[in-house]
Amino acid sequence: MKTDKTQVVVIGGGATGTGILRDLALRGISGILVEQGDLAHGTSSRFHGLLHSGARYAVKDQAAARECLEENKILRRIAANCVEPIGGLFVQAPGDDPAYVDRWVAACQDAGIDPEEIDVQELLQANPVLGTNITRAFKVPDAAVDGFRVLWGNVNSARRYGAKIMTYTRVTAIHQSNGRVTGVEVTNQLTGAKQFIECETVINAAGAWAGEIAALAGLELKVIKDKGTLVAFNHRLMNRVVNRLRPPGDGDIFVPHGTITILGTTSMTVDNPACSQPEQSEVLRLLQIGRELVPELENYRMIRAFAGVRPLYQPGNAAEGRAVTRNFALLDHQQLDGLTGFVSIVGGKFTTFRLMAEKTVDLVAARLGVNKPCRTAEEPLTAPVADELLQRGKKVFGIPGAQKAAERLGDDFAKVVEQAEQKPELQKMFCECELVSLAEISHVAQDETCFALGDIRRKTRMGMGTCQGTFCSYRTLGALAKYDRFAGNHRAYLSNFLQKRWKGIRPVLWGQQLREAQLSTAIYSSLFGMERMK
């Protein structure tokens, strides 16, 4: 069996795990991140992309609200290319308790958020889709954030400092000796090859899977798995994040991202951490509630629905669903269970991932005798794209294409522009909906974490637009056929990709999306006979 050696193994390739890897790397601690699928394939790509101001939690959880506000400011600074600083609104509709407003305003002020009330007419002028029956509205510093980009920023930054990541790799055993962790055994999910990684510390940042990981070390850790379903609309419905001004509930957040809007979420306890199947009944419930703010909601085109599992943690396990704290907990298993070198970080939310990583690495660094301070709040994830480079990009990809690629690629944008300048055929737009060029696809395909069309999608947004991959998935397959890693079974590559898209299209299968689905079946069955392909 192949072996490897590092100081720390981080389990889980979501926002928290990649944030931890970066923090370790910036403090000079060697680390390997192990992820069972692709980076962000779990909860970190299955949320509404809201960078909280904290206002949503102010009444119930002051500490969480303060943390959100602080982290929101930090992320805007260190990850400007990942954040759309559009601001947020809290609006009240008829039927919402008017008395709640004063409590909410006071709680926000206590947390330092300072909501500013705006005139309802002014609100409607700027956001005409909102219903005219809205009674009050307040501005807060919410923003939209791109989870994929933040993760990639973390990973690329960590790699520059020597960190390693292994995707499609599952931890199959945690070895210990005399009450101390000695390493982990991992299995490559694509090849079945096993490997041992010797280490001093294991950080369990597996999110919804954290309980399964703890069990490998013989420990009990109960994570509440709370499924939330969301709907993506093919329109920018409003100019700011819109929250419902009432105690947090289902279907009361709209987050515009570029040209689309995400409405979420539902809340339902599930047993399986991989339970990400959105159901039509959940979509109907979201629409029903969403209509209270946006009366014409169902007439806007929906692209797909998706679901993620919130890993919630409640010491004592008394509460469920919305009642469970959104706070995070750092569990030192040396103190709790007498196992040295094993730490779990559970609960929390995307907005506070950096803080979670900082607290976790503070503990681990102290145990390892490293006294360098955390630098993740100071050093930007990526250097800003120079104007001269952006101008060169515009010549090869067009203005909107270059802007999108620069935001997505960060530090890698320079290499992609250079490739496209040298080989004009790479300038072709493969995904017309999201403006992803062949140059960008070829670039990410060469990353060692790319094995499937879905990996390309998560890194570039290829296939995430209006056509949901009908055209660009076939093109991408064609362009990648020359790489060894993509030379395998084409039916499997393509059908896995199309099937995952299908999973999200089915719950919104009416209107334009049914038309699009018919085109998709016409192409892949009627023209390509793919249902009988070998």
Added chain:
Amino acid sequence: MMQKKTDVLVIGAGLSGLMAAAQAAEQGKQVLVVAKGSGALGLSSGCIDLWGYRLDQPEQVCDDPLQEIVRLVEVNPEHPYARVQDVLTESLAYFSDICAASGYPYVTSPGGNWLLPTALGTVRPTYLAPVTMAVDSLGEAKSILVVGFRELKDFYPEVLAGNLKKNAELAADCRINTLMVSVGGDLNPNTLAHRLERPAVLNEIIKQVKPALSAGTLVFFPPVLGERADSTVAADLAAGLGCPVYEVTNIPPALPGQRLQQVLLRFLKHQGVEVIMGCTVTAARVTGTACTGVTAVGNGKTMQITAGTVILATGSFLGGGLKAGMGLIKESIFDLPVKTCAGEWSDRDFLALSGQPFNKFGLTVNDNLQPVDGQGRVVLENVLITGANLAGCNYPVEKCGNGVALATGYKAGKLSGGVSSAAIR
């Protein structure tokens, strides 16, 4: 407001609408075609799929589609083919005659169904193919060369070559090679097809391909060999290369479907049929069980059209003939009763061999193609329904889309002015 009066109004310019118009004109009727867009024909393969696989073994290609349709109608009397069995053979002959006379002949395979290569490297069963696509003796080929264009983003010779080995029954010693050629510039399938009609460009391609050829090689190209139906690009390439040259099926936009549409439109023009494109029917007037006229809007003009017979060839969801809301599906113009299914509209598996249920949704008709309600009563006497508007066929998995369109369009044209328009005379 402009007033128009005609014997037969055809709404939709896909294959079924154009066939209906041609046949109605053949019956001596005055015919007007109005269409919102250019129809799904331009998105199709350009071949006429009749019936692809055996009913008892859905993985096995059927070698006699006409016989298989006879059996189909016995086990599934709801299938649109059940309404057109009486005219199926003559409709195919009529179609073939039009295409042959237009210099764009379609051919049948001695094996009943052709098994034609696609850009994905699968082979698809189809009944009538334009000469440029009708690959003869694929199974005996000793050598195949797949040629792609660097400028084209929708065709990958290596994908075709790699998968064809797995999906076609090739000779054991058959070699498949690939080659990329270039014509320069930034091209889509249509602009490339247009450029290839220039002899200088074609000679340049011949020069690039020739060194990669050995005697007897079959050469496959993406379906871009000429924009016009009467262009000789494929034949000139074959002559220049000294090898048989074929176009394979590919995703839209692909030229064979567009060429077929050109052929049929030109034929209609010859027959004196008026065709108005970019024209949407926005309302219909109905008295009792007859349509007395429709309102159509296009190019900023509004028309009131009166017709003895209306042929509804507006397609399914893709064409816009059907519209789906939450839990409810409507026919767009007359709000005719739509047959759906009891369970879910879609299958969990995108590539389910049984097909997606929503593809079977549509209108139910009697043997005269008149729309009927759940009790079998005729809803509109002088409106005839064709093509993808019809319920009961799952064309993507059955491989029968253009076949159903062709036969139902033909029959509607033939019946127009007969049983149906009696109602308003």
